[in-house]
Amino acid sequence: MVGVPGKYKGCETCRARRVKCDNQRPKCKRCIDGGRECAGYERERVFIMATVDDAGRCSSHPPRHVSSSASSSKKGKSVTPERKKGKSTSSEAKKSKSTSPEGDVMELAAIEPLAPAWDDLLFVENKGVTYLVQMAVLQANVQSIGKGKKKDNAKVALTPYAPSGLYFLKKGRELEVTAHSLVSLSSPDEDNGSLNGTFTFLFDHNSSFLQEAGQPTWELNQDKLSRVRKAGPESYQYFPAHHYFVRVYRQTAVMLALINKKTTFLSEEAWCTTPWEYHPKSVLDFLLDTLVLLPGVFSRADLITPKQATLARRLEAQELLYDCLAVESQLDGWYATLNPASDPAYWAANSADPSALPASQPLPFADAFSFRDTRRPSR
Numbered sequence: 001m002v003g004v005p006g007k008y009k010g011c012e013t014c015r016a017r018r019v020k021c022d023n024q025r026p027k028c029k030r031c032i033d034g035g036r037e038c039a040g041y042e043r044e045r046v047f048i049m050a051t052v053d054d055a056g057r058c059s060s061h062p063p064r065h066v067s068s069s070a071s072s073s074k075k076g077k078s079v080t081p082e083r084k085k086g087k088s089t090s091s092e093a094k095k096s097k098s099t100s101p102e103g104d105v106m107e108l109a110a111i112e113p114l115a116p117a118w119d120d121l122l123f124v125e126n127k128g129v130t131y132l133v134q135m136a137v138l139q140a141n142v143q144s145i146g147k148g149k150k151k152d153n154a155k156v157a158l159t160p161y162a163p164s165g166l167y168f169l170k171k172g173r174e175l176e177v178t179a180h181s182l183v184s185l186s187s188p189d190e191d192n193g194s195l196n197g198t199f200t201f202l203f204d205h206n207s208s209f210l211q212e213a214g215q216p217t218w219e220l221n222q223d224k225l226s227r228v229r230k231a232g233p234e235s236y237q238y239f240p241a242h243h244y245f246v247r248v249y250r251q252t253a254v255m256l257a258l259i260n261k262k263t264t265f266l267s268e269e270a271w272c273t274t275p276w277e278y279h280p281k282s283v284l285d286f287l288l289d290t291l292v293l294l295p296g297v298f299s300r301a302d303l304i305t306p307k308q309a310t311l312a313r314r315l316e317a318q319e320l321l322y323d324c325l326a327v328e329s330q331l332d333g334w335y336a337t338l339n340p341a342s343d344p345a346y347w348a349a350n351s352a353d354p355s356a357l358p359a360s361q362p363l364p365f366a367d368a369f370s371f372r373d374t375r376r377p378s379r
Contacts, residue, residue, distance in 0.1 A: 012039035027235065033109060035181075035241040037231050106183055108199075110239035116282035117246035122199070124239070131185055131196040137247050140202045174226040174265075175253045179203035179244055199240070203248045229265055233274035242279055251284075254292050261298040283338065290330045297323055 010021025011028040013036055022030050027038040111123040111130060120135050185197035228236075228249055236245035250266060257264040265271060272289050300320050307313045 009041070011041050013037065029238070032235055032241060033107075033238045035244060037227070037235070106185075108183065108240065110279075114279045116280050116285065117243045118282045118284055122239075124199070126185065133183075133185070133197040133199045135243065135247070136198060136200045138200060138202055140204060174229065175249075175256055176226055177203050177228075177249045177252055179248055181240060181244075201244060201248055203252075233270045236275040237277050237279075239279075242275055245275055246279075246285065251288060254288055257295040258291065258298075261295055261302060263296040263299060264292065267292045267296065283334075286334055286337070290327060290334060293327055293330075297327065 010023055011031065013031050014021035014028060016039075019030070021028055023041075025041070027040075031038040106126050108124045108126050111125050115122065122133055122135055124131050124133055180202045182200040182202060183197065228245065236242050253264055253266055257266075272292070276285070297320065300316075300323075304313060304316050304320060307316075
């Protein structure tokens with residue numbers, strides 16, 4: 001028996017999926033673009049069993065069965081046809097796999113110049129064909145969504161929307177957001193105007209953050225870390241993983257941290273810069289960079305308030321005040337970058353007179369919406 005390195009030089013994730021790896025270091029770009037966790041390039045040692053009975057066989061494959069009834073003079077002739085038969089069988093299986101519907105996998109990639117993830121229209125490329133797709137994010141019960149074969153006429157029926165309970169975050173737990181992507185691309189021969197398809201994220205967060213029996217709530221071990229944190233910020237630099245992180249996970253995690261007054265790992269500098277190495281930030285992204293600092297401020301305020309009035313408490317409160325002023329300064333700087341004259345933050349108009357809006361101010365929607373104040377009696 002002798003041990004040799006494995007022949008496959010790609011990452012372990014591509015090896016398990018039996019697809020070609022691009023061999024980029026430190027992590028495979030194919031895995032990152034597909035939103036998968038790259039298992040790395042560490043090759044395991046394969047043991048070759050060089051026995052007379054098995055005629056030398058790799059331990060990862062089943063041993064070759066040699067017929068005992070065959071004579072020693074016919075053994076060499078019986079092995080050769082068996083090898084040829086196995087070769088033809090594997091080629092036929094490979095051919096059927098490439099032509100099957102399951103083997104037709106989309107390889108979408110965003111086209112430069114890259115736009116912020118919050119843009120609803122996005123140019124993507126799939127096998128050399130360019131599409132203009134519309135992005136959408138919907139909250140749904142993804143547990144009831146199954147994976148199947150590719151279908152031309154597929155319908156999606158979502159359950160009625162119900163507000164989610166985000167108030168049950170316990171210590172030692174991090175947010176988990178499960179998401180499925182639905183892609184619909186029209187044929188290049190079809191003329192559907194400028195829009196060629198849709199890309200939809202269906203997501204649902206795990207709200208079962210109840211404490212497990214026998215587990216201390218203050219201990220945060222590796223098993224309780226979210227999959228996003230385990231993957232690292234460099235895993236969310238490319239489409240569609242970048243759009244999932246920006247449009248689905250980050251804004252949900254920041255708002256949950258604000259509600260629970262709990263510091264999140266997203267406040268680290270790497271998580272505020274690395275995912276946007278290629279995609280530019282939007283105004284909302286810059287705002288979330290500041291809002292992610294507030295949960296830590298709220299948590300410290302809750303700890304300082306019930307303490308006795310001592311000199312140590314006064315110093316802690318003074319330091320907290322400095323941090324609050326720093327956050328306020330960042331918010332003022334963010335607001336100064338806006339241009340309310342050309343892009344106002346809100347629109348106010350009398351529903352009885354829609355023409356009261358200035359013609360120079362563009363509406364944010366294609367149609368005008370009117371909202372009635374329920375506190376006033378209707379006439």
